[in-house]
Amino acid sequence: MKKNSEKSQLKNLPSHLPVLIVGGGIAGAGVFRDLSLHNIPCALIDKKDFTSQTSQSSSKMLHGGIRYLENMDFALVWEALHEKNLWLKLTPHLAYPEKFYLPVYKSSLRPLWMVRIGLFLYDALSSFQNLPHEVASVKETLERFPTLKKEGLTGAGVYSDAVVEDAKLTLECIYDGLVSKNSYACNHTSFTNCVKEGDIYRVFIKDELSGLEREITCDHLVFTTGPFTDVLLKGLDLFPWIPKLMLSRGSHLWFQNDMLKAKGPMVLTPKDGRVIFVIPQNEKTLVGTTEVPGEPNFDQMPSDEEVTYLLNNLKDFFPNADISEEYILGKFAGVRPLVKEDPNATLGKVARDHKVYQPESNIFILLGGKYTTFRIMAKDVVKPLVHKMKLPYRDDLSLQPLRRVSHVIPWHEIKLTKELIQSIIEDEFPKTEEDLIYRRMGLNSEQEYLDMKNQLKTLNITWPWS
Ligand SMILES: Cc1cc2nc3c(=O)[nH]c(=O)nc-3n(C[C@H](O)[C@H](O)[C@H](O)COP(=O)(O)OP(=O)(O)OC[C@H]3O[C@@H](n4cnc5c(N)ncnc54)[C@H](O)[C@@H]3O)c2cc1C
Incomplete structure (x- = not known):
């Protein structure tokens, strides 16, 4: 062969x-x-x-889509929850289940009792394969998110979805x-x-x-x-x-964990009715996303307005954190290829x-x-x-499970050797340094990219493609 x-x-x-x-x-x-x-x-x-x-620009979740419940997209949520639970079994090295906290305030559109009903429905649509939902007290919520806004907090709905290396x-x-x-x-x-x-x-x-x-x-x-x-x-x-197509752009930022000090993933519900996910992974926290009209361009990057939108929402929800652009480790954007069959549909x-x-x-x-x-x-x-x-x-x-696993497994430390890189090049055919570092090695912030680029220089790698 x-x-x-x-x-x-x-x-x-x-x-x-x-x-x-x-x-x-x-x-x-x-x-x-x-x-x-x-x-x-x-x-x-x-x-x-x-x-x-x-x-490679998604929110990195395998999920049923908690907010699609509001649109009554029950068939989609059912299908997505069953697929999420399937891939958790088929690729445990690429995806893991997480408890997502949804903080609820006195001013929230939906009170805690309503959130509880929604989360029960979410579990039911997973045929109860999801880790069961819970309701966290104010004390438990603040222990997990110490810099979160306390005023008006009534607790948090807790449900299960998965984080994936997309x-x-x-x-x-x-x-x-x-x-x-x-x-x-x-x-x-x-x-x-x-x-x-x-x-x-x-x-x-x-x-x-x-x-x-x-x-x-x-x-x-x-x-x-x-x-x-x-x-x-x-x-x-x-x-x-x-x-x-109706193109809808979404942007994300990677922050140092010590900015928000979140001990797990959460869903914020800003005043504009959207949702923003905060997902710590190892030493970085992913925050996103935005939703603005998109263009079909390759290699998208977030606009200044999108960065400001995300930072301002974080400031609203985490008044006790020191939030600034200085903590940003990386940014990325992608365009959702949504199909517009109903001419009156909005983003x-x-x-x-x-x-x-x-x-x-x-x-x-x-x-x-x-x-x-x-x-x-x-x-x-x-x-x-x-x-x-x-x-x-x-x-x-x-x-059936996938038959070939990558050389670099996500969320594990990479021991850089010439043999590892040559095997990746042979088996996984990255053709540029970007292919190798961002996708085969899974490093996704600009700083990690530059560090790895410098380390690779010392290894004297042979590229069969050049
Ligand atoms: C911000 C954001 C967050 C999201 N979060 C989630 C999430 O958490 N969970 C979830 O389930 N979904 C999520 N999605 C949705 C999901 O990411 C997309 O639906 C999915 O990635 C789209 O995949 P695709 O293969 O259709 O498109 P793409 O990944 O864009 O693939 C299309 C490919 O076509 C190639 N191409 C274009 N023109 C040519 C050509 N002429 N010749 C050859 N190749 C060409 C491109 O290079 C590209 O690689 C999110 C989407 C966005 C934008």
């Missing part, structure tokens, strides 16, 4: 494939894995590194797919154009690092290009495409479920959804595709 590093190079792609998947975020990774588990020869390509866009889960789904014999995955490879020739598609692809261009043919095309889909499809002459209210479009019988476009439900989203593409090939779809395959 070919090595992973060989199956990741554009020049090694077969000249014809039954399926080509364009876009290697979590949606594309899920489709690639499921097709590969069904032994359907396929390739996954991404213009940048896999998972380098929205799928970039790694996407990557490990791709590594899992690559275990199958005829599966290929090329990062830094863009889909530039496509023409239809009879029943097949001639696709033009380009290695963005070397400039190498190739043409391959395929029987089926799957687009999992998330927020970039409308721009990409409108630029093609393949079929008419009416834009479907906060647009449905979070996914849609599959089939403008031609051999083209599938997967849009929207949540990170947490990626397996179901993938199934909604792969099942009809497999049936089209007159093969049976097997539900049990995607329920």
Whole structure:
């Protein structure tokens, strides 16, 4: 069998494939894995590194979505809670359960008794697989969050969701797919154009690092290009495409733990009716997110206004903490690829479920959804595709554990050696230092990136791609 590093190079792609998947975020990774588990020869390509866009910029939660209860999206919450609990079992090295505290004040929109009913419903929608909800007293809440505002606090609702290493889960789904014999995955490879020739598609692809261009043919095309889909499809002459997306940008900040001194994750409910998560992980605390109209640009960064919005809300909720930009260790932003089917839907209210479009019988476009439900989203593409090939779809395959684990396990200290880096390069095909440090090693603040870059200089690493 070919090595992973060989199956990741554009020049090694077969000249014809039954399926080509364009876009290697979590949606594309899920489709690639499921097709590969069904032994359907396929390739996954991404213009940048896999998972380098929205799928590494989430709030890093596998969750049912406590706030979707308000929109009465019970089916979505049920599905997401069951998927969360599945992935906690399948990938315990990439996700762990956490108790989230939701502080309630006398001025809160929903009093504690109402929160309690909501949390019971949340547990029920998980078929009671969630760790059961609780109600914490004011004293317990302040012990856990010593710098939290005390005035008017009546207690906290406590429910269970999960923290996930989002970039790694996407990557490990791709590594899992690559275990199958005829599966290929090329990062830094863009889909530039496509023409239809009879029943097949001639696709033009380009290695963005070397400039190498190739043409391959395929029987089926799957687009999992998330927020970039409308721009990409409108630029093609393949079929008419009416834009479907309502892009919503969300930003996050990483802070030093000693700023808020939070001893666990919590959900803040600011006056504007949104929610802000505060999630400590090892020595850093993640705070986010915002919700502003987004643009389909690559490599997003938070605006000054978004940083100010998050800082101001923290100041409101943590008057006893010394909050300032100086504690910021890193920032990131992503764009939610929400599908706007209802013309009156607004950013906060647009449905979070996914849609599959089939403008031609051999083209599938997967849009929207949540990170947490990626397996179901993938199934909604792969099942009809497999049936089209007159093969049976097997539900049990995607329920199996992933077959290949990353070299660097999240939340563990990294012992940097030349052997470790060479193994990562060989097995997990990072092609730039950013790919290696941010996603394969899982370091996600600017300071950690610079420190690691300096350490790597001393190791004299050989890059097969350059
Ligand atoms: C701020 C924020 C917080 C979120 N928090 C959560 C959360 O906590 N939990 C949760 O379940 N969900 C969360 N979500 C939702 C979730 O992150 C997204 O739904 C999901 O990551 C989208 O994945 P995707 O694969 O569709 O898109 P992407 O990850 O953006 O992947 C699309 C890929 O297509 C590639 N591409 C584009 N054009 C081309 C081309 N021409 N050729 C080849 N490749 C191309 C891009 O490079 C990109 O890698 C959050 C989203 C945001 C924005």
